[in-house]
Amino acid sequence: MKLWGGRFAKKTDYLVEDFHSSxxxxxxxxxxDIQGSIAHARMLGKQxxxxxxxxxxxxxxxxxxxxxxxxxxxxxxxxxxDIHMNIEKILTERVGEAGKKLHTARSRNDQxxxxxxxxxxxxxxEVARLLVALQKVxxxxxxxxxxxxxxxYTHLQKAQPITFAHHLMAYFQxxxxxxxxxxxxxxxxxxxxxxxxxxAGTTFPIDRNYVREQLGFAGITMNSLDGxxxxxxxxxxxxxxxxxxMHLSRFSEEIVLWSSNEFRFITLDDGFSTGSSIMPxxxxxxxxxxxxxxxxRVYGDLMGLLTVLKGLPLxxxxxxxxxxxxxxxxxxxxxxxxxxxxxxxxTMKVNKQVMRSGVTGGFINATDAAxxxxxxxxxxxxxxxxxxxxxxxxxxKGKSLEELTFEEMKEFSPVFEEDIYEKISPEKCVEAxxxxxxxxxxxxxxxINLGREALAKI
Ligand code: ARG
Numbered sequence: 001m002k003l004w005g006g007r008f009a010k011k012t013d014y015l016v017e018d019f020h021s022s023x024x025x026x027x028x029x030x031x032x033d034i035q036g037s038i039a040h041a042r043m044l045g046k047q048x049x050x051x052x053x054x055x056x057x058x059x060x061x062x063x064x065x066x067x068x069x070x071x072x073x074x075x076x077x078x079x080x081x082d083i084h085m086n087i088e089k090i091l092t093e094r095v096g097e098a099g100k101k102l103h104t105a106r107s108r109n110d111q112x113x114x115x116x117x118x119x120x121x122x123x124x125x126e127v128a129r130l131l132v133a134l135q136k137v138x139x140x141x142x143x144x145x146x147x148x149x150x151x152x153y154t155h156l157q158k159a160q161p162i163t164f165a166h167h168l169m170a171y172f173q174x175x176x177x178x179x180x181x182x183x184x185x186x187x188x189x190x191x192x193x194x195x196x197x198x199x200a201g202t203t204f205p206i207d208r209n210y211v212r213e214q215l216g217f218a219g220i221t222m223n224s225l226d227g228x229x230x231x232x233x234x235x236x237x238x239x240x241x242x243x244x245x246m247h248l249s250r251f252s253e254e255i256v257l258w259s260s261n262e263f264r265f266i267t268l269d270d271g272f273s274t275g276s277s278i279m280p281x282x283x284x285x286x287x288x289x290x291x292x293x294x295x296x297r298v299y300g301d302l303m304g305l306l307t308v309l310k311g312l313p314l315x316x317x318x319x320x321x322x323x324x325x326x327x328x329x330x331x332x333x334x335x336x337x338x339x340x341x342x343x344x345x346x347t348m349k350v351n352k353q354v355m356r357s358g359v360t361g362g363f364i365n366a367t368d369a370a371x372x373x374x375x376x377x378x379x380x381x382x383x384x385x386x387x388x389x390x391x392x393x394x395x396x397k398g399k400s401l402e403e404l405t406f407e408e409m410k411e412f413s414p415v416f417e418e419d420i421y422e423k424i425s426p427e428k429c430v431e432a433x434x435x436x437x438x439x440x441x442x443x444x445x446x447x448i449n450l451g452r453e454a455l456a457k458i
Pocket of ligand 1: 318
C-alpha cells in the first residue's frame with residue numbers, strides 16, 4: 001500500500017515504479033532524514049499537535065531505525081519510492097498510529113529540501129577540511145624550497161626565474177579563495193526550510209525556530225514557495241566545487257608536464273604512479289591525469305543542475321529529484337581528488353638541479369638585463385630594444401647573455417659595468433624581486449607565514 005494510495009484506483013505500473021523511485025541514490029540521506037524527523041516530532045509534541053508521549057515514541061523508534069540501518073538490518077524498497085517514505089513506512093510498522101502522525105504539518109517537499117541542506121552543510125565542512133590538509137602539505141613543501149630556483153613561464157615559454165616555493169604558493173592562494181567560496185556558500189545552505197510544507201506552509205501552529213535550533217541552522221527560509229523550489233545553494237556548491245577542480249586540474253597538468261622526461265622537474269613516488277601493460281619502462285602520472293579528467297565530471301554536474309532548474313515553474317516539480325545525483329557526484333569527486341592529491345604532492349621528489357639548469361637557457365634573465373640598464377637611467381623601452389638585440393646576437397653565436405664577454409656587452413651599451421654578470425645570475429634575479437607577493441625568498445617566506453596564520457584560524 002502506497003503512503004499516497006488513497007485516491008488511486010489502480011496500481012502504479014512496474015515500469016513507473018522503477019522509473020520514479022529515488023531510493024537507490026537518496027538512501028545516503030537516511031541520517032539527515034531521521035535527524036530532521038526527530039526534530040519535527042519533538043516540535044509537534046512541544047506545540048501540542050501530537051502528545052509528548054507520541055513524540056518520545058517517534059524519536060525512540062527513529063533512533064532505532066537509524067541503528068538498524070547502520071547495522072545493515074534494513075532493506076529499502078523501490079515501491080516505497082524514496083528515503084523519506086521508506087523510513088516513514090518502517091516507522092509505522094514499528095509504532096503503528098503514532099508513526100502515521102509524523103507527517104503532520106510537513107511535506108516531502110520541505111523534508112527533502114531540509115535533508116539536502118543538512119547533508120551539504122556537513123560535506124562543505126569536509127571539503128574545506130580536505131583543502132586545508134592539502135594546503136598544509138603545500139606550506140611545508142614551500143618552506144623547503146624557498147631558494148629552489150626554477151623557470152617561470154608564460155605561453156609555456158621560459159619567462160623569468162622564480163622559485164618552486166613561489167610556484168606552490170600561487171596554488172595556495174587559489175585554494176584559499178576556494179575555501180572562502182565554500183564558507184560563503186555555507187551561509188546560504190545554513191537556512192532551515194521545514195515549515196514550507198508542500199508549497200504553502202501549514203495550518204498547524206508549528207514552531208519553525210524550535211526546529212531550526214534543534215538542527216543547528218542559522219536561520220529559516222522566508223517564503224514557503226522559495227523554500228521548497230530552489231536549489232541555488234546546491235548550484236553554488238557545484239560552482240565552488242568546479243573551481244576547486246579547475247585549480248586542481250591546472251596543478252595536475254603541471255605535474256604531468258614536470259614529470260615528463262622532457263622536464264624532469266619532479267619524480268612522482270611509485271605509490272602514486274602507475275605502469276603500462278605493454279611498455280615495461282613506463283611510469284605514468286595517472287593520478288594527476290584522472291584529477292584533470294574528473295574536472296569534466298564536476299563541470300557536468302554543475303551544468304546538469306542548472307539545466308534541470310532553468311525551466312521549472314514554482315514550486316516543487318519532480319524534475320528536482322534529479323538534483324541529488326549531480327550534487328552527490330560533485331561532492332564525492334571533489335573529496336576523492338583532494339584526498340589523493342595531498343599525499344601525491346607530499347611524496348613527490350623535487351629535482352632541484354634539473355629545475356636550476358632550466359633557468360640557464362631561454363634568455364630567462366633578459367628582463368633583468370633590461371632592468372639593469374633602466375636602473376641606470378636608460379629609458380625602459382630603449383633598454384628593452386638593446387637587450388632584444390643582444391638576445392638576437394646571442395642566438396646567432398649560440399651563447400647565453402651571461403656568456404657574452406664584457407667587451408661584447410659594451411658594444412650594445414656603454415652603460416654596462418662588470419656587476420652586470422652578478423645582477424643577471426638567476427639567484428640574484430629572484431632575490432631582487434622582493435616586492436610583496438613576489439618570488440624573493442623573503443617575500444615568499446612572508447606569504448608562507450601569513451598562510452600558516454590563516455589556516456590556524458579556519
Ligand atoms: N524523492 C523526491 C525528491 O527527491 C522527494 C520529494 C517528492 N515530492 C513529491 N511531491 N513527489 O525530490
